[in-house]
Amino acid sequence: MANQNNTLTYKGHPLRRKDSLIYYGSMAQKYIIMLQILSQKKEKDMDVATKVSVQLQLTDPDLKSRDRVVKKTEKDSLYAAMDVASVWLDRALASA
Numbered sequence: 001m002a003n004q005n006n007t008l009t010y011k012g013h014p015l016r017r018k019d020s021l022i023y024y025g026s027m028a029q030k031y032i033i034m035l036q037i038l039s040q041k042k043e044k045d046m047d048v049a050t051k052v053s054v055q056l057q058l059t060d061p062d063l064k065s066r067d068r069v070v071k072k073t074e075k076d077s078l079y080a081a082m083d084v085a086s087v088w089l090d091r092a093l094a095s096a
Contacts, residue, residue: 010024010082010086011086011090013025013026013086013089014026020036020037020038021034021035021036021037022034022035022036022037023035024082024085024086024089025089025093027059028059029059029093029096030058030059030060030092030093030096031056031057031058031059031070031089031092031093031096032056032057032059032089033054033055033056033057033085033088033089034054034055034057035052035053035054035055035078035081035082035085036052036053036055037049037051037052037078038051038052038053038074039051048077048078049077049078049081050076050077051074051075051076052074052075052076052077052078052080052081053072053073053074053081054072054073054074054075054081054084054085054088055069055070055071055072056069056070056071056072056085056088056089056092057069057070058070070092071088
């Protein structure tokens, strides 16, 4: 039987989540986006992000973590954060 790929993607780039951190992009490429959910509220029976930090980072393991950050911002929803993340990642990878 063929091995199926169950990786979640958004606009062609993989998404990985660990608790309140979401990584967007591939570590095999030069840049990746790190989204951190800073605050959330309860909406019916679901938690909804109300403040999300977005950082465009270099994937170079030889750099210190603060030196990897190229751009950063904060957005008031996960949707807005993913919108910015998608544009930043596509532009950064196109110029690399």
